[in-house]
Amino acid sequence: MLLAGKRVVITGASRGIGRAIALGCARHGADVMLGHSGRSSADDILTLRHQIEVLGRKVADQAGDIGDPDTGAALIAMAVEQLGGVDVFISNAGICPFHAFLDMPQETYYRTVNTNLNGAYFAVQAAARQMQQQGEGGAIIAVSSISALVGGGMQTHYTPTKAGLLSLMQSCAIALGPLGIRCNALLPGTIETDINREDLADPHKRSTMQNRIPLGRLGQPEDLVGPAVFLASDLARYVTGASLLVDGGMYVNLQ
Ligand SMILES: NC(=O)C1=CN([C@@H]2O[C@H](COP(=O)(O)OP(=O)(O)OC[C@H]3O[C@@H](n4cnc5c(N)ncnc54)[C@H](OP(=O)(O)O)[C@@H]3O)[C@@H](O)[C@H]2O)C=CC1
Numbered sequence: 001m002l003l004a005g006k007r008v009v010i011t012g013a014s015r016g017i018g019r020a021i022a023l024g025c026a027r028h029g030a031d032v033m034l035g036h037s038g039r040s041s042a043d044d045i046l047t048l049r050h051q052i053e054v055l056g057r058k059v060a061d062q063a064g065d066i067g068d069p070d071t072g073a074a075l076i077a078m079a080v081e082q083l084g085g086v087d088v089f090i091s092n093a094g095i096c097p098f099h100a101f102l103d104m105p106q107e108t109y110y111r112t113v114n115t116n117l118n119g120a121y122f123a124v125q126a127a128a129r130q131m132q133q134q135g136e137g138g139a140i141i142a143v144s145s146i147s148a149l150v151g152g153g154m155q156t157h158y159t160p161t162k163a164g165l166l167s168l169m170q171s172c173a174i175a176l177g178p179l180g181i182r183c184n185a186l187l188p189g190t191i192e193t194d195i196n197r198e199d200l201a202d203p204h205k206r207s208t209m210q211n212r213i214p215l216g217r218l219g220q221p222e223d224l225v226g227p228a229v230f231l232a233s234d235l236a237r238y239v240t241g242a243s244l245l246v247d248g249g250m251y252v253n254l255q
């Protein structure tokens with residue numbers, strides 16, 4: 001139980017990586033506030049809430065478009081109301097609508113940057129303000145990506161947001177270190193979720209990605225649980241401004 005007594009707030013908790021991390025945190029003893037867009041089915045959210053409740057943990061959820069700069073603050077306020085405070089904030093919500101560069105629609109570009117980076121910025125700020133008020137430090141984790149370090153021809157709108165999140169965690173580690181608030185980035189490789197279901201349905205793309213991974217398989221959402229719980233926990237009490245690749249070795253595999 002690495003997170004006993006901690007209150008965790010996570011965005012993008014309805015599906016994929018966020019859902020797995022939310023459940024993993026609860027299994028490690030945390031109470032959890034689930035953020036989501038409201039587009040997932042109510043049943044999906046209720047099932048997750050039930051899975052957390054049967055562990056004996058408190059859980060609440062709130063819908064809101066994270067691209068709205070006020071959504072993060074509303075989520076944090078709800079966590080204070082429902083859980084009594086915030087010890088860990090995980091900025092995870094994100095989109096990746098694959099698209100070529102030369103005809104990238106402005107709407108797709110702005111929606112991606114707004115969701116992945118601008119919304120995360122204000123949510124991190126709201127979490128940090130709450131932690132400052134509590135006066136006991138805290139942990140902030142941004143789900144960045146291997147894409148913060150390497151490019152993607154169909155991701156020219158997406159990779160800058162992931163590099164931005166990595167940079168945000170580095171700068172926040174400096175800004176918030178004096179308050180005892182640690183800020184770190186998780187860099188997943190290719191994890192099978194709804195975000196890339198269509199992209200990986202192409203057998204050539206799928207095998208190309210898979211063949212690049214020394215551990216021999218694509219990632220699963222549950223692969224992120226251990227790294228997230230570690231960074232959230234007091235085991236990582238001297239870790240801040242760090243980034244952790246969770247990619248099966250994909251990044252280092254040049255030849
Ligand atoms: N899968 C991968 O290979 C990788 C993913 N990542 C990152 O991990 C994070 C999670 O992705 P993943 O689990 O794969 O994707 P999923 O598509 O499975 O889940 C995305 C989550 O983000 C939420 N979300 C999307 N848009 C918004 C919005 N505007 N406001 C609020 N919530 C929103 C969704 O909520 P709802 O269900 O309500 O729409 C959902 O919970 C993303 O930031 C992604 O960039 C990083 C590296 C690799």
Ligand SMILES: C[C@H](O)[C@@H]1OC(=O)[C@H](O)[C@@H]1O
Nearest residue numbers: 096145147189190195196
């Ligand atoms: C959505 C992609 O499959 C996924 O997103 C990332 O951040 C990784 O780099 C993968 O490309």
